[in-house]
Amino acid sequence: MSQSSGFTVVAERLNFFRYMSHFRSVHRGAYFAQLRTTAVRKLMPESWGFLCPVHTPDGAPCGLLNHFAAACRIVTWPLDDPLATRTAIAQVMTSLGMIPSMPLRPIPAPPQYTPVTLDGIILGHMQTSLVEAAVARLRVLKTLTLAMSEVGSLPTGTVPPQGPEELIPPHMEVAHIPYARGGPYPGVYLHTAPARMHRPVTHLASGMRELIGSLEQSHLNVRCPDGGLGGSKGLVYSHAEEGTGAMLSIVASLTPFSDYNQSPRNMYQCQMGKQTMGTPLQAFPHRTDGKLYRIMSPQTPVARTKRYDAYCMDEHPNGTNMVVAVLAYTSYDMEDAMILNRAGIHRGLARGVVYKNETIDLRRRNPPAYLGIDPKPPAKAMRGGFARIGDAEERPKTIFGQKFPQNEPSKAESAAVSQKKVQPVGGYADAERMGTDGLPHPGTVLYPGQGYYSIVEPISGKAKTTVLKGEEVVNIDQVTLLGGDNRWAKANITMRIPRPPYIGDKFSSRHGQKGVLSQHYPDTDMPFCAATGMRPDLIINPHAFPSRMTIGMLLESLASKAAVLGGQFVNASPFQGFDEADYSSEAATDAQSRARLVKKFADQLESFGFQRHGGETMISGITGEEFAADIFIGPVYYQRLRHMVADKFQVRSTGGVNAMTRQPIKGRKLGGGIRFGEMERDALLAHGAANLLHDRLHTCSDYSVLPVCGRCKSLLSPHAKPRQRNMTGLADFGLDGDAGREVLTCRSCGSGSAIEQVACPFIFHYLATELAAMNIKCNLTLRNTPS
């Protein structure tokens, strides 16, 4: 194996989809990622039903990082008594006509005889004519032992397994490869070892459940409910899938009406479902994860698949049902932007919270330190601490001048003072936010730059306060202390950052339709339904549909609308209607079954007095006039994705520069800029925007005024030296104004008379220095210098 890393991944708890998927995924290996052939990435017949064809990332790891189908299980444990089981299998096989292998006795070659192997060991051989019956018997035994282990009893009328038959493992893979010219080597290959995939299908001969493996599957005829007659005439099925969604992974099977979507959209949804700000867990008060996302008023989807209920996804809800109108309105919904109703946001729609955790590990400090405050307040804190009550001027102010709404220190008569002996205000720095234990009060609102915990170095007795970094206001959620023996070893400070939907935040429906919030539109300006007065929560552009063909989303809207009017949930499982379809004929075609489904919802809508296909007459909220066209409107379940502007915005007017080049630094955290690169330069040149180009590349970058000696034509020779004191003694009386001030002198000609100030990029100075190091002189001819 050429791989030395990547054998473990961190199980991220971004939301429950992601957490769950981490335990249901397999990677083919880093080696195959570089391989040019795409054969390894393909979904082969033996993978059908084991690996999900939908749930794989797009791009480089496509088909290499796979997820198990929902029903697929892995044998993770070796047999309890392998020897006894193998002996039993050998006995059963012998009873079915196998001639056990013996030393010095060669196995006769196929096709008259078929070898039998168990976990790669040759057990013996049997007459080919007997193989089919033997394999059939083994399958029956598998179904029986499976029923015994799953249900505990057998259906009435079945003969229970006898003696060694009882030991046949239900997950045993019975792959019978018949003789075929040019085909794989024939044989009966039995597998009982761990690390195999298996999945349940219906064994048609007995009508019972059987677990099949991937090699086994390639040589079986498994009927798919929506597969009709299977394409080849006279094909006799031995097994049947347990349902239409058998091939899908858990995440893929949660997409409503996914069979109506263009296939890549379902793949995108599998990715985006795992990036959603949802409910990763329920024990928030007991967790100290570094970062947790949480949606505050989640809802259960109206349109849901059967698997949604089967997997109890309501325990970890992931989004909100939004009333979505599909129309081009105000042009703020162009190019996948979306307009949210401001009133909805005010009422808590799609509101999220990020929990961040800061761990203070006192044991790792050398010399050891403890939590606490500086007993002697610094001069600054004296002013800030004692004068705090009533002295509003001491509070930090924003750039616009308004005060931060500070937590008022609890008053002397408050319950906290009498019961908990908390001092109302301390004579130390940050007393408003921090207790005498050096830790913040839960519930405190904290602004960037404010101190929130403090650690004392025992040797010096000085306290060091840590200030909040970043640019967001946080709430202190809780403080947890760990340790014993009268000494705290660790402290966890959980901070809560409220994240209401903000312009630039990303949202997505469950159909791979993502969009960026572009406006909080006033409720009064939103269009409203003439019949009901309903204003949409969300407006998306109709252009999002023709090229992407996410009909599932339209159907979800239609189905949800009908369901909501009836006060019910709606089954949005993919491939509906095929489970009950008549297999004996091709009559139940795709189109017919689909038309039936749409008709059902349309009839429901009509019975509630709405238009059949989800359209409604709407009136513009701005003018009060009716729209010429009917607007498609209905509830769609929307997910809020974790990509938020608050984490990503980058803006700079002035800030840090690189010491060597004096050009702006890069990096969001450091307050750096975004590179204005060559292609951007080309664009401005093409526009002839010379002034803007000069502004970007020079004025806002490393503009500097450098002294050049016109006589020596050198950029490097002028240097500053202090002006010499004259001998008049005036300096002693402070009358020599220029004394001590620096004066520019050229090193090579010893005079400053020809020095001129030249504005140029500082990087040119750097270039001149580098050239000088190579003994190349850079001559600068100044136009107005007397030569």
Place this chain on the structure above:
Amino acid sequence: MAPANKPSTRRTPQVRLRNYDSDDYCEFELLGTDVSVANALRRIILSHVPTIAIELVEIERNSTVLNDEFIAHRLGLIPIVSTDVGILTSPYEANDDKQCDELEYELNVRCTGDETMDVTSEDLRPHNSWPNALPVGHSQRPQGSAAQGNAADERPIVIVKMRRGQELKLKAMARKGTGKDHAKWSPVATARFQYRPDIQLDQDALSRLSFQEKESFLNSIPRGKMIFRLNPHTSEIEVNDAEAYLFDRQIFERMEEFSLPPDAITIRPLPDYFIFKVEGTGVLPCATIVSMAIDILREKLAVLHTEVQNQENFAPMLSDAAA
């Protein structure tokens, strides 16, 4: 479907009350005026009629499962009976003489039982001289209060649920405000108007259809049997309830299917006939909301009028108009 012909400039707007069974719902017709007036009225109802809502919350103790700002947000959304809103001063209206009115509430609950406890708007204790400003559905509602409702179907609003040992203690401050600032101050669930359809039938064209065909034609239209009726004596289609028609296209599609000429049925919205439906939240009776909205609209027009008159540039135009 824009109004086809313009209404005359000379108007005598009329209001006809249609349905006012409870204070929470009213339906009226607005006639003889333009869309601009109807829409202005709708917009003012939604976002300019002032109400009372909790604005500031000071949390002293909170050991519930919901965090501070979430509880504060929930408190803000509780509808508070706002019949006194007319005599209150909002922060925007406050000046040196008039102070902004602040209505205080207190909440102090601790769960001591083993069962899950609901903290509701009932636990919110008013702490001021505004006895009417109680949460909607509060059992302490004073007699003779304008907001009358059936107390049986009004249950207090759940703020948070608690288990044993959890505690919530806070002070809340309500202020007067409008829906323009925050949706919590909006006095209505929805306020809307719709156009009244004017349906003209061309009986000659319709007579192409037999009685049975007419029946199946009506059946194929959404609400067809409500909009139209089939006269069994004359076997003609007659308009039954024009308002049941919602301006959808399907009727015209059906007409094509039944090979009727496009002018067999002509429908246009009446340009000066609006049906208003206002659904209140209980903070104010709908009648009050509408009359307050009209007052606000009038006030806004008065402000505009004085501004226009004060502008010298407008003076000649105004005198022209008068002449």
